[in-house]
Amino acid sequence: VYIARLDTFLGHPTHAQLLVYVAAGFISLVVLANCCMLFSQFLMARYSFRLGGEISTRLYSHYIGRDVLFHNRTNSALLIQRVMRDATTLSSSMIAPALRLNARVFSIVLLSGAIVYVEPLVALTTLLLLGAIYLVIFRVVRGVVYRNGKKISLLGRNRNRLLNESFGGIRDVKLYSLERDYLAKYQVDTKQADRATADNLVLGEFPYFFVEIFVFTGMALLTLYLYTPEAGLGSALPVLTLYALAGVKLVPKVQQSYLAITRIRGAQAAFNFVYEGLRDSVGGESFLEEEAAPLVPRSSIELRDVSFAYDDAPAPVFSNFSVSFAVGRITAVTGSSGAGKSTLLDVLTGLIEPDAGHIVIDGKPLQHDDLPAWRATIGFVPQDVYLTDTTPAENIAFGVAPAEIDMARVQRAAQLAHIHDFIETLPDGYHSPIGERGAQFSGGQRQRIGLARAFYRQVSVLILDEATSALDNATQEEILQSLKQEQSGLTVIMVTHRQETMAIADHVVQLGAESSPECSHADA
Ligand SMILES: Nc1ncnc2c1ncn2[C@@H]1O[C@H](COP(=O)(O)OP(=O)(O)O)[C@@H](O)[C@H]1O
Ligand SMILES: [Mg+2]
Numbered sequence: 001v002y003i004a005r006l007d008t009f010l011g012h013p014t015h016a017q018l019l020v021y022v023a024a025g026f027i028s029l030v031v032l033a034n035c036c037m038l039f040s041q042f043l044m045a046r047y048s049f050r051l052g053g054e055i056s057t058r059l060y061s062h063y064i065g066r067d068v069l070f071h072n073r074t075n076s077a078l079l080i081q082r083v084m085r086d087a088t089t090l091s092s093s094m095i096a097p098a099l100r101l102n103a104r105v106f107s108i109v110l111l112s113g114a115i116v117y118v119e120p121l122v123a124l125t126t127l128l129l130l131g132a133i134y135l136v137i138f139r140v141v142r143g144v145v146y147r148n149g150k151k152i153s154l155l156g157r158n159r160n161r162l163l164n165e166s167f168g169g170i171r172d173v174k175l176y177s178l179e180r181d182y183l184a185k186y187q188v189d190t191k192q193a194d195r196a197t198a199d200n201l202v203l204g205e206f207p208y209f210f211v212e213i214f215v216f217t218g219m220a221l222l223t224l225y226l227y228t229p230e231a232g233l234g235s236a237l238p239v240l241t242l243y244a245l246a247g248v249k250l251v252p253k254v255q256q257s258y259l260a261i262t263r264i265r266g267a268q269a270a271f272n273f274v275y276e277g278l279r280d281s282v283g284g285e286s287f288l289e290e291e292a293a294p295l296v297p298r299s300s301i302e303l304r305d306v307s308f309a310y311d312d313a314p315a316p317v318f319s320n321f322s323v324s325f326a327v328g329r330i331t332a333v334t335g336s337s338g339a340g341k342s343t344l345l346d347v348l349t350g351l352i353e354p355d356a357g358h359i360v361i362d363g364k365p366l367q368h369d370d371l372p373a374w375r376a377t378i379g380f381v382p383q384d385v386y387l388t389d390t391t392p393a394e395n396i397a398f399g400v401a402p403a404e405i406d407m408a409r410v411q412r413a414a415q416l417a418h419i420h421d422f423i424e425t426l427p428d429g430y431h432s433p434i435g436e437r438g439a440q441f442s443g444g445q446r447q448r449i450g451l452a453r454a455f456y457r458q459v460s461v462l463i464l465d466e467a468t469s470a471l472d473n474a475t476q477e478e479i480l481q482s483l484k485q486e487q488s489g490l491t492v493i494m495v496t497h498r499q500e501t502m503a504i505a506d507h508v509v510q511l512g513a514e515s516s517p518e519c520s521h522a523d524a
Contacts, residue, residue, distance in 0.1 A: 056088065149268060379454030
């Protein structure tokens with residue numbers, strides 16, 4: 001009935017016309033099928049890499065959200081490796097093969113179904129044998145592949161660290177003549193990693209050779225089995241053709257599935273490393289995103305009953321420690337090295353959360369939600385100023401988009417920090433490239449840029465951690481005096497060792513072995 005209808009629909013075609021229709025139908029089917037395949041490949045590839053990218057971003061967001069204590073004890077090279085490499089390895093060697101595996105398994109099932117339908121007994125034995133070969137080989141190989149994968153990941157991490165260390169500390173490397181040592185270590189690790197990578201590559205191709213032997217032997221045996229003297233090879237030919245076709249289509253697909261599985265196995269080590277990070281990241285994030293209006297103190301900034309111990313330290317740095325800083329004054333904090341000066345400033349800025357006690361502003365304890373406002377109030381200058389590989393202008397207006405930099409304010413800040421004249425001598429002035437970590441700047445110049453960075457923000461509380469240690473007394477005094485004139489209500493809390501700096505200060509806080517700080521008037 002359908003054929004008759006189709007016949008009518010097509011206008012009663014001749015035999016030749018019918019052939020053309022069939023051919024056209026066949027061709028469009030093939031085109032459609034391949035278009036679908038191509039499309040699904042695009043989708044899968046995009047999906048798997050997007051997933052990898054999302055994992056990488058998620059890890060980055062987790063790590064950058066961790067507090068400074070975490071970053072103090074964690075090697076940054078390790079974090080970079082996890083965020084950049086392990087996450088991408090994950091998408092290219094685990095998710096993509098898994099998706100491809102899905103598609104392959106589908107066509108394997110279809111093809112095998114077709115063969116089993118035509119010749120059940122022979123087909124089933126063949127499929128079982130083929131499956132068995134792959135299974136046995138996989139069982140033997142998978143341990144090796146996993147170990148290699150782990151090795152690749154660990155060695156990659158090591159190489160990353162070596163590179164970071166040697167480039168970061170290039171002066172020490174050269175002064176101690178360690179170039180050869182670093183190179184040798186790197187070479188050893190690289191060789192091992194290359195070998196593991198190559199081995200895993202071949203182990204993925206490995207069974208193909210056995211299977212080829214198996215398939216051809218099978219064909220030969222099958223020919224012998226089906227051959228009868230009366231009919232000659234003629235009767236065996238259709239079955240053999242079917243097998244040859246199935247073999248040509250099926251074996252590569254099985255092989256590709258196997259390859260995908262070994263890849264996944266090899267990437268499992270990287271996956272485990274990333275997984276640790278992801279598992280920790282659940283709910284562990286805390287970064288202050290909101291911009292907040294500054295919380296300007298009116299009378300006093302205090303630390304009240306603060307206790308704090310580093311995780312691995314034998315003794316606490318502070319126990320029940322209290323101190324008060326007068327608003328609008330300069331307070332110097334001194335004490336021997338290791339007395340806890342930097343830790344005090346970390347607690348004061350909220351970078352470290354104390355085990356007990358509070359930051360108290362104008363008599364009101366600061367809550368966690370107040371931290372963005374408190375951070376917007378303070379400018380912090382460390383002893384080692386971190387310069388970004390941009391320009392003096394962008395370094396002074398730190399974190400401000402280049403188009404939004406207020407150049408007049410940058411210049412004013414630079415003048416206050418006594419670095420304006422130096423910047424003017426650079427080839428492009430405020431827009432000269434600085435180079436990585438500002439290596440061509442002297443210690444004093446870097447400190448002045450750091451001060452200018454804090455001045456640009458026009459904060460009301462300025463915290464300096466040995467931030468003027470590389471400046472001479474006269475410059476230091478000039479900077480502080482002009483700052484006081486510029487901003488009358490400015491509060492300065494500065495850690496220093498120098499007697500001369502203490503003389504500029506209105507108050508001195510002495511951190512020492514004794515439990516309570518001594519507070520005295522230096523100018524009294
Ligand atoms: N991240 C840390 N982990 C463990 N101990 C630390 C850490 N940072 C500092 N310490 C220890 O805490 C004490 C105070 O250090 P710090 O505040 O840097 O002293 P200061 O700045 O006065 O020289 C020192 O004994 C130091 O070894
Ligand atoms: Mg210190």
